[in-house]
Amino acid sequence: YGLYSNNNRGYVLITTKEKAEFFEIENTDVLETNIQTLLTYLKRPFKTQEDKDRYTRLSHTVYTTLFPTAALRDDMKNKKLMISPDSYLSFVPFEALSTNSETTSYFIHDAEIRYVYSNSFIKNIARATSEQEHTYLGIAPIHFKDTLLASLDYSLQEINNIGSYYSGNTLLEDKGTKQAFLEALGQHTIIHLATHADISDTTSPWIAFRDEKITLEELYLTENNAALVFLSGCNTTLGENEAGEGVMSLARGFFYAGAESVISTLWSIDDKSTAYITDQFYKNLSNGQTTSEALHYSKRSYLQQHSGSEASPYYWASTILLGKNDVITTASSYTLYIWIILIGLLLIGFYYIRHYIYTKRKHEK
DSSP states (O other), X not given: OEEETTTTEEEEEEEOSSOEEEEXXXXXXXXXXXXXXXXXXXXXXXXXXXHHHHHHHHHHHHHHHHSOOHHHHHHTTTEEEEEXXXXXXXXXXXXXXXXXXXXXXXXXXXXXXXXXXXXXXXXXHOOOOOOOOOOEEEEEOOSOSSTTSOOOTHHHHHHHHHTTTOOXXXXXXGGOOHHHXXXXXXXXXXXXXXXXXXXXXXXXXXXXXXXXXXXXHHHTTXXXXXXXXXXXXXXXXXXXXXXXXXXXXXXXXXXXXXXXEEEEESSOOOHHHHHHHHHHHHHHHHTTOBHHHHHHHHHHHHHHHOOGGGGSHHHHSSEEEEEOOOBOOOHHHHHHHHHHHHHHHHHHHHHHHHHHHHHHHHHHO
């Protein structure tokens, strides 16, 4: 999705294995205004039915603008989409758009979606994934020395739940310091940060630890070996736009340092709903789903379990996946699969041996 401000037009290139299609979007000034209004609805829960109805109509207008033909919209159903948005489209969770103008029907029910910044970005992360034992590093300072930062009480539950699915280390409360994070960063393949972040500080975007903050500039100087970084903080996908290359965000800092995929947020998140989605995500991931599938179905699970205002996109649509879409399975899971296969082979062998003996005896009689 490319947007060119000098001629008030945008361009959409859609490619599949079978074909490529190119569309032009006119009057992008109107699109930008609609999206800015849409973001105000996304960043807060629906308070009234009127709020929800207005959002439904507006998000459907954006949906039909970005996917301009009925044939295209029909083709996308039950597909896996990789979206590379430019400019202000980078701040839109496409899965929260409504596919119906009268009744809210979120796009997440039609398609599984992940995002990339650009073609060069895809090339930089397109390296072979080794089948290694994945361990996680979970950081949750919970309370902060900076008194302006609120406590994140649900973050402790968030980190502890991950331990049910992946083994590793946790840096909780007073152990969740900046130095401890830097020392442990390169030793794990799953990094989960449940803390505050602020990209709106344009002079020095940061992530908070118990004692101090790490800036985006400092992240660019680190190295990691992460198959996945989960930034469970506020606004971690936001940042300065670079035309054609996407957003210079905190997520981008982790990619630059070596990460293959990053889950980050588009606005200030609710820690209770995020804890639920996070738990479902790691449960799905440890059961063999890809990162995209795991996040997709964790959001759908949240929607199934909540209604009314609690089902507003504010609670579930902020968290998005950027980068590769891999299976991140523990070594113990591989071992389990091997045992299942071996047991299956033994049962099949036992069946055929019994069948052979039975047939032989019957023939002898």
